[in-house]
Amino acid sequence: MQISGNTTTIAATAAAATITARRRSLHSGKPTNGHLSSCDVNAPETENSHMQIVKKRLISAPHCFVNAHFLKWTVADVRGVTRHHPVPCAFAASVLFFMFVEYTLHMVPSMAAPYDLGFAATMSLNRMLAARPALNNLLAGLNTVFVGMQTGYILWTWLIEGRTRATISTLFMFTCRGILGYVTQLPLPQEFLGSGADFPVGNVSFFLFYSGHVAASVIASIDMKRMKRWELAYLFDTLNILQVVRLLTTRGHYTIDLAVGVGAAILFDSLAGKYEDGKKREGAIFTSAANGAFYDYSK
Numbered sequence: 001m002q003i004s005g006n007t008t009t010i011a012a013t014a015a016a017a018t019i020t021a022r023r024r025s026l027h028s029g030k031p032t033n034g035h036l037s038s039c040d041v042n043a044p045e046t047e048n049s050h051m052q053i054v055k056k057r058l059i060s061a062p063h064c065f066v067n068a069h070f071l072k073w074t075v076a077d078v079r080g081v082t083r084h085h086p087v088p089c090a091f092a093a094s095v096l097f098f099m100f101v102e103y104t105l106h107m108v109p110s111m112a113a114p115y116d117l118g119f120a121a122t123m124s125l126n127r128m129l130a131a132r133p134a135l136n137n138l139l140a141g142l143n144t145v146f147v148g149m150q151t152g153y154i155l156w157t158w159l160i161e162g163r164t165r166a167t168i169s170t171l172f173m174f175t176c177r178g179i180l181g182y183v184t185q186l187p188l189p190q191e192f193l194g195s196g197a198d199f200p201v202g203n204v205s206f207f208l209f210y211s212g213h214v215a216a217s218v219i220a221s222i223d224m225k226r227m228k229r230w231e232l233a234y235l236f237d238t239l240n241i242l243q244v245v246r247l248l249t250t251r252g253h254y255t256i257d258l259a260v261g262v263g264a265a266i267l268f269d270s271l272a273g274k275y276e277d278g279k280k281r282e283g284a285i286f287t288s289a290a291n292g293a294f295y296d297y298s299k
Contacts, residue, residue, distance in 0.1 A: 113189075113190050114187075114189075114254065116189070116254050116255050116256075117255055118248040118254070118255035118258070119189070119191075119248065119251065119254075119255070121248070122245065122248045122249045125245075125249040126191055126193065126249050126250070126251065129193050129249055129250060130191070130193055136193050136195055136250065137195045137196070137197045138197075139246050139250075140195035140196075140197040140198035140199075140250075141195075141197035141198075143198060143199065143213070143243055143246060144197060144198060144199040146217070146239050146243060147199045147213060147216070149236075149239075150216045150217050150219075150220050150236075151216070153166075153220045153223075153224075154166045154167055154170050154216070154219065154220055154223075155167070157223060163223075164272075164276065165223065165269070165272045165273055165276055166219055166220065166222075166223040166269075166272075168272040168275060168276070169219050169265070169268040169269045169271065169272035170216060170219055170268075172268040172271055172272060173212070173215050173216070173219065173264055173265065173268040174212055174216075176264065176268070177207060177209075177210055177212050177215070177264070178207065180207075180209055180210065181207025181208065181209050181210075182207065184209065185207075185208075186208040186209055186254065186257075188208075189251035189254065190251070191251050192250065192251040192252070193249075193250040193251060193252075194250075195250075198250075198252070199213070208253060208254060208257050209254075209256070209257050209260065210256075210257045210258075210260035210261045210264055211247065211253045211257045211258045211260075211261035212261070213243055213247065213253075213261070214240060214243065214244060214247075214257075214258050214261030214262060214265070215261040215262070215264045215265040215268075216265070217236055217239070217240040217243065217265075218240065218261070218262055218265030218266065219265045219268070219269055220236055221233045221236040221237055221240070222265065222266070222269050223269075224236065244258050
């Protein structure tokens with residue numbers, strides 16, 4: 001009888017140990033007694049284990065929505081956004097406004113001239129210059145002088161100061177302008193007032209999209225501000241604004257050409273900076289003593 005009692009005790013102890021081991025296996029995901037746990041990544045996926053995974057995901061899915069970020073917002077949070085982030089809020093409002101405009105605006109007929117807000121705003125100036133060809137030629141000549149100032153400054157930064165960024169960005173910009181201007185050739189605007197003194201000199205054909213006049217001026221201005229030449233930069237910005245008004249008045253560019261010209265200048269100046277940084281990391285920027293054309297950035 002004693003032997004039988006000991007046997008029963010041993011069996012109960014073994015059973016308890018087995019149950020404990022299985023529980024630990026379920027928590028740790030490790031197999032016990034040669035059996036594979038459903039949590040083992042190397043275990044073959046059975047129908048039961050697959051159903052268990054699906055059930056767990058369905059059970060946990062509502063918790064994702066309960067913990068959603070926007071559910072934690074308060075009235076103070078919303079007010080804080082409008083107070084501390086006015087620019088993104090203004091952009092959000094403008095998106096809604098232009099969605100309304102886009103759905104309610106009537107399209108310009110296919111045979112009609114494009115509608116340009118800048119042209120509408122400068123209608124009276126266009127008529128004035130049309131009636132005064134000498135004044136138109138004078139302004140065109142002054143604009144050509146300003147283009148020469150842009151070109152001179154950009155070449156100066158490379159040839160005299162040994163800084164290549166403005167030159168590289170200008171090369172990038174005009175190459176992209178040539179590609180875009182050629183693949184989609186916009187019609188010459190009605191009421192265009194040409195002048196032999198304008199740039200390109202001689203009333204030759206030119207690409208409309210986008211404005212190289214504006215882009216080159218902005219590239220030069222960005223470089224001036226980077227070098228803290230504030231007075232010269234503000235002068236170029238003022239002349240650029242006057243250039244924009246004249247180009248709209250003479251119908252030398254559409255408004256979209258001028259706006260994209262500003263963005264293109266900022267983009268290609270940034271790309272030129274990344275190009276220079278990459279070449280400096282590669283050690284491909286030569287010193288002035290070694291090459292005679294590149295500035296020694298290590299100084």
